[in-house]
Amino acid sequence: MNSDVPVTSRRQVRRVAGTALGAVSLLALAACGSADPAAAGAPSSPATFKPVKQEEGSQITVWADAARVPGVQAYQKAHPDVKIKIVTYSGDANGANDLQTKVQLFDRAGSGWPDVAFSANVNDGSWTAQGKTPFAAPVDKGLIPQSTLSGFANGALNPCKFNGTTYCLRNDLAQNVLWYNKKLLDKFGYSVPTTWEEYEALGNRVAKEHPGYLVGTAGDAWSPEVYFWASQCPASATTGAKKVTVNLQDAKCTRMAKLLDSLIAKGSVSKDTVFSAGFIKNQASKVLMLPGPSWYGQVLFNSTFKIPKGQIAAASPLKFEGDAKNYTGNVGGGLWFVSSHSKNLKAASDLVTWMTTSNAYQATAGTYPAYKQAAVAWLAGQKETGYFAEDVAPVFQQAAELIWPGWSATQYSQEAIYSSTVVPALNSGKPLIDTLGTWQTAITDKAKSLGYTVN
Amino acid sequence: MTTHLATEQNGRRGGRSARNPVGRAGYVFVSGYVLFLLAFGVLPTCYAVWLALSNSRNQLVGIGNFTRTFTDYRFGPAFLHIGLYLVIWLASLMILVVLLSLMLHGRMRRASTTLRFLFYLPGALAGVASVLLFLILLDPAASPVGWLLKGFGWNTLAQVNAPGHLPVLFTVIAFWTGAGGWIVVMYGALNSIPDEILEAARIDGASTLQIALRIQIPMITKWIAYMLILAFAAGTQLFVEPQLVSLASWGMIPDSWSPNQLSYQYAFQAGDFNGAAALSVDLLILGLACAALVVFRTGLFDRDER
Numbered sequence: 001m002n003s004d005v006p007v008t009s010r011r012q013v014r015r016v017a018g019t020a021l022g023a024v025s026l027l028a029l030a031a032c033g034s035a036d037p038a039a040a041g042a043p044s045s046p047a048t049f050k051p052v053k054q055e056e057g058s059q060i061t062v063w064a065d066a067a068r069v070p071g072v073q074a075y076q077k078a079h080p081d082v083k084i085k086i087v088t089y090s091g092d093a094n095g096a097n098d099l100q101t102k103v104q105l106f107d108r109a110g111s112g113w114p115d116v117a118f119s120a121n122v123n124d125g126s127w128t129a130q131g132k133t134p135f136a137a138p139v140d141k142g143l144i145p146q147s148t149l150s151g152f153a154n155g156a157l158n159p160c161k162f163n164g165t166t167y168c169l170r171n172d173l174a175q176n177v178l179w180y181n182k183k184l185l186d187k188f189g190y191s192v193p194t195t196w197e198e199y200e201a202l203g204n205r206v207a208k209e210h211p212g213y214l215v216g217t218a219g220d221a222w223s224p225e226v227y228f229w230a231s232q233c234p235a236s237a238t239t240g241a242k243k244v245t246v247n248l249q250d251a252k253c254t255r256m257a258k259l260l261d262s263l264i265a266k267g268s269v270s271k272d273t274v275f276s277a278g279f280i281k282n283q284a285s286k287v288l289m290l291p292g293p294s295w296y297g298q299v300l301f302n303s304t305f306k307i308p309k310g311q312i313a314a315a316s317p318l319k320f321e322g323d324a325k326n327y328t329g330n331v332g333g334g335l336w337f338v339s340s341h342s343k344n345l346k347a348a349s350d351l352v353t354w355m356t357t358s359n360a361y362q363a364t365a366g367t368y369p370a371y372k373q374a375a376v377a378w379l380a381g382q383k384e385t386g387y388f389a390e391d392v393a394p395v396f397q398q399a400a401e402l403i404w405p406g407w408s409a410t411q412y413s414q415e416a417i418y419s420s421t422v423v424p425a426l427n428s429g430k431p432l433i434d435t436l437g438t439w440q441t442a443i444t445d446k447a448k449s450l451g452y453t454v455n
Numbered sequence: 456m457t458t459h460l461a462t463e464q465n466g467r468r469g470g471r472s473a474r475n476p477v478g479r480a481g482y483v484f485v486s487g488y489v490l491f492l493l494a495f496g497v498l499p500t501c502y503a504v505w506l507a508l509s510n511s512r513n514q515l516v517g518i519g520n521f522t523r524t525f526t527d528y529r530f531g532p533a534f535l536h537i538g539l540y541l542v543i544w545l546a547s548l549m550i551l552v553v554l555l556s557l558m559l560h561g562r563m564r565r566a567s568t569t570l571r572f573l574f575y576l577p578g579a580l581a582g583v584a585s586v587l588l589f590l591i592l593l594d595p596a597a598s599p600v601g602w603l604l605k606g607f608g609w610n611t612l613a614q615v616n617a618p619g620h621l622p623v624l625f626t627v628i629a630f631w632t633g634a635g636g637w638i639v640v641m642y643g644a645l646n647s648i649p650d651e652i653l654e655a656a657r658i659d660g661a662s663t664l665q666i667a668l669r670i671q672i673p674m675i676t677k678w679i680a681y682m683l684i685l686a687f688a689a690g691t692q693l694f695v696e697p698q699l700v701s702l703a704s705w706g707m708i709p710d711s712w713s714p715n716q717l718s719y720q721y722a723f724q725a726g727d728f729n730g731a732a733a734l735s736v737d738l739l740i741l742g743l744a745c746a747a748l749v750v751f752r753t754g755l756f757d758r759d760e761r
Contacts, residue, residue: 033514035523037727095706101723108728131726219613221705271613273705278596278611411724419706427613445528450725 038451049138055343059083060115062351063099065091068118068171068334071361075354082347087114091334092121095221095416100127103135115342116351118171120334122159126411128337129162130241136167137340143349144169148357153400156370159409160335163241169356170370171334174293175399176226178315179301182389184213184288192315196231199289199318200259206288207266215289216269217279218260218432219423221415222331226291229329229407230317231256235443238408244447245455248440255320257433264432271426274300291318293331294368294396302387313389317399327404333370368396375400412446500739506732520733524721527730529711537713540622541690544629548686552634553679556641557667571642574635585632586696590703593624616704621712625696633689637682644678645671680753688742694719714738 062072062084069088076084090096099119106112113135128136139160140149149157152170160168178199180192188210193199203215217223228235233253237245247253263269272279274290284305290296294314301312319326336352338345355361362374369375379393421442425435444454510516524530555574559567577585594612595601609615616624648671656666672679694715701708710724711717714734722731750756 033510033512033516033519035510035516035519035729037511037725037730094702096702097723104723104726104728107726272611273613275705276596276612277594281596413706416706416710419704420701420709423613423705423707424616424618427611428617449527449529 049141049340051137051345052341052343054345056346057083058344058347059085060342060344060347060351061085061087062116062118063087063089063114064116064118065089065093065120067091067366068355071355071365072351074361075351078354078360079350082351084351092119092124095121095413097121099124103128107131107133107135113339113341115339115344115348117337117339118334118355119337120332121413122174122330122333122335123409123411123413124337125159125168125335125409126162129160129165129167130411134167134340136337137342137345138165138167139169139338139349139352140166143338143345144353148353151357151372152370153372153375155401155403155405156333158403158405159333168335168337169352171336171356172295172332172365172367173370173375173400173403174295174330174332174367175396175403176230176291176293176317176328176331177392177395177399178289178291178318179296180289180313180315181287181307181311182313183311188288190288193289193318194316196256196259196318196320199291200262202289203263203268204266207263207268210288211267213286213288214268214270214283215263216260216291217272217274218264218269219271219426220273220275221419221423222293223422224414224418225329225331225407226293227256227260227329228253229404230291230327231320232323232327232404232406234406236408236410236414237406238410239455242451243453243455244408244410246440246443246447248436248443253436254433257431257436261431261433264426271423273423275304280304294392294399295332295366297382297388297392298366298385309387310389312387314392314395316395317402326402328399328402329407330403334367368400410447410452411450412443414443417442417446503732503735503739506729507736510729511727516729520729521737524730524733524737527717529709529717529720530714530734532709533711533714533717536622537691537693540625540693540713541687543622544626544690545683545686547626547630548634548637549679549683551630552637552641552682553672553675555634556638556645557671559638559642560645560671561663561667567642571635571639574638576635577631578633578635580632583695583699586628586699589628589631590699593700594703612704613707616700616707618708621697621700621708624700625693628696629690629693633686637686640682641675641678644675648674676753677755680749680755684746684749684755687745691715691738691741 060083064072064086066088068091069086072084072086076082076086090098092099099117103113125136128134137143140146149166149169153173156170156173157166157168160166160170178192185192188206190202190205193202199215206213206215216227218227220226224235231252233256234245234247234250235253239245260269264271270279270283272283274280274284274292274296284307287305292300297312297314301307317326317328336356338348338352342348356369357371357374359374359377362369362371363377363381365378369378375397379396382388383391383393418439421439422432422435425438426432447454507520508515508517510519559570580588592598592600593604593615595604595610595615596612598604604610604615652670653666656670661669692715693713697708697712697716701710701712711720714737718731718734718738721727721734
């Protein structure tokens with residue numbers, strides 16, 4: 001017992017502690033409901049969509065990121081009769097979840113939802129379509145004609161589909177291709193690989209003959225989408241509403257992990273991320289090849305790495321020799337949502353349709369349009385820039401149809417899990433193959449915490 | 456006689472509050488604060504406690520949300536991270552702030568005004584801006600002290616942000632942004648010690664160390680206790696630092712590194728506001744327990760006997 005503490009204080013402490021203990025006991029006894037949010041919360045499959053009372057001609061609020069705002073302004077200029085309020089926000093880029101945060105709050109407040117929202121996070125399709133009253137309105141139930149929906153690239157709307165209903169429109173695709181520096185490749189006398197086995201062999205040669213040059217990176221947040229998705233690794237395959245299969249010990253996962261481990265050990269695959277200041281400063285000019293999304297062309301090689309015109313080219317996605325077909329993963333691709341709470345669904349749907357399908361906007365957009373006709377116009381524009389060493393159109397169009405359908409959009413981000421689980425392990429010297437167990441546990445735990453049943 | 460004086464003083468005090476407007480002015484002055492405290496402090500706390508005890512259908516669930524969040528796979532690591540961070544942060548804050556204040560007050564009085572201003576300056580920046588500054592400092596490729604980071608064998612941001620380094624990194628950021636203000640406060644507290652006492656100690660032959668340990672530190676104990684309570688509360692609320700460092704490192708730090716981040720994940724990724732509130736109440740209880748312990752151990756609220 002501490003004699004410095006006054007007796008009255010000790011009595012007070014005992015009294016307070018006793019009262020708290022009593023209150024806790026009473027509360028435990030008084031419980032009359034379940035604390036399990038799955039039991040108390042919303043069902044996984046939403047109720048039939050019932051629009052709120054429509055007000056023709058009413059103002060619509062549009063949330064978009066800075067890159068998409070000029071497009072919305074162009075729509076506003078072309079449609080002066082439509083009243084639009086534009087709100088610029090993060091667009092959920094780089095792992096932000098501003099839209100979900102705000103929608104959760106609007107759901108509690110019962111008002112405030114935007115009529116239209118853009119998200120750069122392809123996983124946002126999962127949560128917007130779920131809950132008691134999903135934020136996203138089903139667009140294939142009369143809002144947008146089937147003829148428009150069928151104009152999107154094969155599988156482009158998959159991240160928008162839940163229980164057979166389409167809840168959003170895809171803005172752009174992020175299909176992977178094999179980027180390479182044609183000038184360097186020609187100089188070194190190498191030919192472009194067509195299989196992962198040839199890629200590995202070339203990586204080994206590069207490490208030996210031109211140390212310091214790179215054929216890939218494994219420290220990017222989207223490495224799972226680039227390598228493991230292309231390898232058809234079942235890291236995240238949804239089998240039903242809130243049901244997912246996670247099996248990173250599958251041979252299609254381990255083959256890619258072993259391939260990357262071998263090249264990381266030799267030094268021709270970097271453990272860094274292509275957007276780190278160190279990589280840009282020291283390694284950007286030494287990138288010989290880089291499997292990655294279509295947006296790498298202008299965003300990474302041109303704007304960030306400042307690789308001069310006429311050097312960079314794209315080749316078809318790679319395949320394993322034993323596979324019948326080559327597949328690619330998907331690194332992003334924005335989504336446009338029409339809010340189920342909108343009082344002007346017609347105006348909101350028109351805007352979303354225009355943003356995703358019109359050549360007037362999509363042909364000049366920064367990334368590959370998901371709408372096939374707009375993609376043709378966009379590719380013509382890319383050719384006109386003269387940046388690439390060869391026309392990327394055939395490769396981009398081919399890759400757009402090769403996205404492996406086994407990997408689905410989920411409420412959790414594969415990118416975030418890979419970054420926080422695998423990247424630190426790689427940087428501490430652990431081989432990728434040894435991290436598969438930890439990675440699997442991390443995906444499983446995260447999925448379960450969000451109400452998924454994991455097989 | 457004593458009884459008479461006490462009664463007289465009490466009567467005078469009571470009379471002042473009843474008749475003199477100066478007494479009532481006090482209530483007017485605090486009323487604004489009290490209103491804001493109720494609106495943005497007490498009521499949200501009560502709401503959080505209610506959310507923590509109920510489910511999404513407003514049914515009372517007792518301590519169900521607490522037990523549910525306690526068994527979450529992220530609960531243990533999040534509190535472990537914050538515990539480790541608090542040990543390093545509080546120890547370094549207590550020792551370095553008191554030490555620097557004593558040095559400024561003793562041997563460096565001439566330069567103390569300039570140094571106090573310099574120490575305070577980083578704290579004057581908004582917290583988020585300070586963290587952003589550190590995001591540049593911690594990247595060996597962009598940092599002006601990149602040579603120092605490379606000296607430790609860290610050549611990339613990923614190596615600097617390794618999971619084991621995070622409690623120390625966040626301590627460095629928090630010290631940089633918060634310690635300067637406390638040095639100014641401690642310096643003020645040291646100034647409140649009468650010079651006669653220090654002079655008498657010196658005449659009696661006490662060394663600088665003895666004066667610090669036996670006179671100065673015991674006489675500013677309440678200030679140190681006050682710093683401990685606020686630093687503990689702020690430390691358990693860690694959110695911005697891991698969130699921003701995570702964004703800058705492309706997600707290398709788990710999204711539930713700290714309890715506050717975990718609470719955010721509950722509320723805004725899972726839509727589970729009740730679980731999020733339970734975690735917030737956990738932090739409230741921790742903060743209150745620390746405060747109670749420090750208050751009772753140091754007699755922080757004891758009034759000086761006259």
